Amino acid sequence: MILHAALVSTTLDLKRQGRAVFVNPDLRWYTCISERKAITPRCPFATVERCPRSYQSLSLLGEVGISSKIAPAEDQRLLEAWSKTDVWPKTMEQQTAVASSDGEHHLFSNFCPEVSFETFGLFAVSLSRFADEIDRNARHQDLSMSGTAHGRDWRWNWEYAQEQHYTDCPLYSVLHAKPITITRNGEEIFQLRPSAYGITIDLKRLWSKLKVWRKARTK
Secondary structure, eight states: HHHHHHHHHHHHHHHTTTOOOOOOOOOHHHHHHHHTTTTTTHHHOOOOTTHHHHHHHHHOOOTTTOOOOOOOOOOHHHHHHHHHHHSSOOOOOSSOEOOOTTTTTEESSSSHHHHHHHSSOOOOOEEEOSSSSHHHHHHHHHHHHTTOOOSSSSSGTOHHHHHHHHOGTTHHHHHTOOBBOOOOSSSSEEEEOOOOOOOOEHHHHHHHHHHHHHHHHHH
């Protein structure tokens, strides 16, 4: 563990210098950072009841068929509970998302790193598959020529992986302060349900609201 801690320290120094460094965000890498910071090895909020990103990640993986689905009633309960808080994503850029084409899932973004590890074996907030066989073969050729073993190196299977320790998650500090429940007046127009298709908008309801607001302003 001392040797691994030294490697993590060296990696951080090289990153500060702006130099590209390969990081393998496995369990040793993750827990070593936790040990260096004298904190719990794994994220204390990594459950669907304690973190909206953990919920979004698990719900979306079930929705796209990568893992088993959360039971519908439970999924709805969690959705309603989290969507009423100030930690629920307000824009598409903040949402957990999966990009797919031709039935293949290529890009995973804004994922809980704990969920990513349980699913893909990497503590990553974003993961990207190879765009095509040309990119895959080129990467494999480079790795083979450099003598990189196939075993634990994620670069054989992924084009890109953005590692993340839970203390770097933007929600970590906010969750320590506890989410605030937001009271909404009237019906919801925007439904920020974790989905591969992003935000859904009830256009009829939106037009109805706009008409009400216009009447209110002309009075």
